[in-house]
């Protein structure tokens with residue numbers, strides 16, 4: 001082809017999602033496998049959301065409400081923010097893209113941790129802008145170093161709290177100190193995809209900054225704690241001026257009708273949210289205890305996933321687990337060549353994970 005593709009597009013490394021379970025089963029000739037690779041909700045979707053979506057099906061010949069009035073109003077009431085400060089997205093992924101589209105032009109810089117959620121880098125590169133990486137320090141965000149990296153060209157700082165893939169958090173105090181060093185021409189994005197799982201009272205709550213006169217945007221999603229990853233619905237909370245810019249660039253019907261109905265109902269499903277959070281915390285403890293019995297090093301987390309040190313090549317370990325029918329995420333591409341990440345599954349899945357893990361690290365014992 002004779003297409004003239006911009007260099008910045010060629011520089012994008014494609015996002016590699018955890019493969020769908022069906023595809024892996026086909027590839028490896030296995031069945032009945034367990035997927036603990038994508039931080040999904042092991043309890044399934046919120047039942048109230050499923051009912052609401054079923055009822056909405058009959059209206060699918062209509063376009064959805066482009067602004068998502070009911071969902072936005074409900075979120076605003078729940079979060080104590082103005083409806084005008086909320087932007088819905090086809091997953092919070094889409095909000096990341098809208099932010100980079102309105103805030104970045106070629107040559108601008110966006111600071112992010114390394115590793116971090118890969119979509120930040122991809123979206124920054126799509127704008128022809130430059131990602132500036134700050135390595136995590138012992139798995140924690142190094143806010144001092146991020147502040148050091150700010151220049152006249154910096155337009156966005158991406159933070160992730162709790163951090164994917166480490167499960168560590170940013171504290172309120174550290175963030176306050178950090179913000180004293182962030183000039184007003186820089187937008188700070190706090191991606192809180194896993195915030196519902198965080199138990200530490202010191203954990204930063206990004207929304208506390210949204211009412212202030214700073215360009216802080218908080219991203220949240222229904223994909224994790226609400227069990228609606230397949231539905232694709234998330235949102236951003238930000239100053240109204242910034243929200244209005246996002247509305248200019250977003251697709252007019254980006255939050256589909258089922259997603260709006262499902263998310264509205266999920267917000268009222270307090271029981272489901274509570275069950276999810278307590279299940280995840282209980283299962284993390286179960287997994288930690290199992291790994292301790294095996295003498296394996298892991299890193300406790302404030303999210304629904306955690307890292308495990310497998311003390312060998314993580315890609316090879318991933319393959320060996322797969323042969324046992326358990327899908328984990330290798331952290332090689334995240335810069336941790338000997339770590340894997342798993343999410344807390346259902347008890348039976350976690351049990352199978354531990355059995356498979358034992359077989360992989362100790363093949364002779366596993367065969368007894």
Ligand SMILES: Cc1ncc(COP(=O)(O)O)c(C=O)c1O
Nearest residue numbers: 091092093117164193221223234
């Ligand atoms: C840190 C982080 N942000 C955002 C997302 C994307 O969420 P959504 O499904 O709402 O697009 C994920 C999904 O894995 C994530 O880990």
